[in-house]
Amino acid sequence: MGVKTQEIHRELRDRICFLTYPPGSRLGEIELANEFHVSRTPIRGVLAQLEAQGLVNARRGVGTIVTEIEPEALLQTLELRKEMALLLCQMSPVEDARPLSRGVAALMRQCQVRGDTLTVTEFAKLNAKFFELIQQISGNAALREVTEKLYYLTARLWVHSIPKLNLRDEIGHFIAEMTDVYMALQRNDVRAVGHIRWLHLTGSIDRQAQHFRNDLQEEELAV
Template sequence: MTRNITSSKISETLKQALEERIVTGAYPPGARLDETEIANEFSVSRTPVREALIHLASSRLVVNRPRRGAVVAEASPQRLYEMFEVMAELESVSVRLAARRHNDTDLERIGEAHAACEEALESGDLEMYYQANERFHLAIYTASHNGFLYEETSNMQCRLAVYRRLQLRSQGRLKDSCNEHQGILDAIVAGDGENAASLAYAHVIVQGETFSDLIASLTAMRHY
């Protein structure tokens, strides 16, 4: 059991490191990700590297090519913005339904996740905030009480996870995100589906609108 937990943590750490290199251009589109080279660089076995690459393939950051193995996928800023547009629409539908269909358990889960976001903001813990942020959104998807919508929105969230995680590094974004969560939660509690949907759309689409600035700042960080 301990070995499996340790392997899972190593794989997750590798996945995040590789994600950031892909997003910031350290691994450009078409670059081959060699398992042996990565394993040697990070001083790990090839097993967690292989697991990390499988996760990256599931989020479509890499693709498997015949005789080449895993290579970085093409992803233009325009394509990513289009994905954020779809994500924003899915979020707004989820929130609108959650405002109409939520029960006490749903509100408790959403509220607990938001409180965890506030705690992470107070402590300045980026990773803690990201995890709580993910729980906040998943709790809203659950509160929509639409299984198909939950699946589709969760899948899109997974595909954009690395970009949503890294954009939290933008100056002031944690505080803005937490404030936006409060507005969305208040609208859900009030049963105001239209306002909740509008706030949720704005909460997500801003990430796509500022994506170019985000990439520029992350790329600059990589050179320090």
């Protein structure tokens, strides 16, 4: 995949994951080709990759449609992500992870300075930057590819849930996680980073599962 195609893929993936393109949105080849000043061929390649990642479906006679958010299935994917967080820090870890702490510290400062002024989308983008930073802890390219796919597959569920959760609390959880990871990186304790990620993902899953159960109860009461 060429550099331009990679940029288009990243942009469209982010629009889907941060709900700029909500579920059910139609992605037109011609419109996207015009927007990015390319032919339809690279757009088709990008859409095929997004479909392989579970973010869109190509429907004959309709076009390419952003997939629906299915909380139950995505919560199961989050459970897998939790275990993969441990593997990421065990398989081919970098010899010296301490330089990564500088990037974590910068993200912590952004969260602390912006605080309550962060929007859901801005917060989600900071979370994605943190994820991509931690990806660098492993030298196993195949594992990084799998964990990246799982992250962006579940990112929409998280962005979708936050408005009904407490954004200030979620920012607090995020800062706490980054603080713990920062301290572990400063010690070059890569395995500790994996366990910290596992613990915080467990808390996130529990909160989202409770939100999902509450939604189901509200739907049942409304019937």
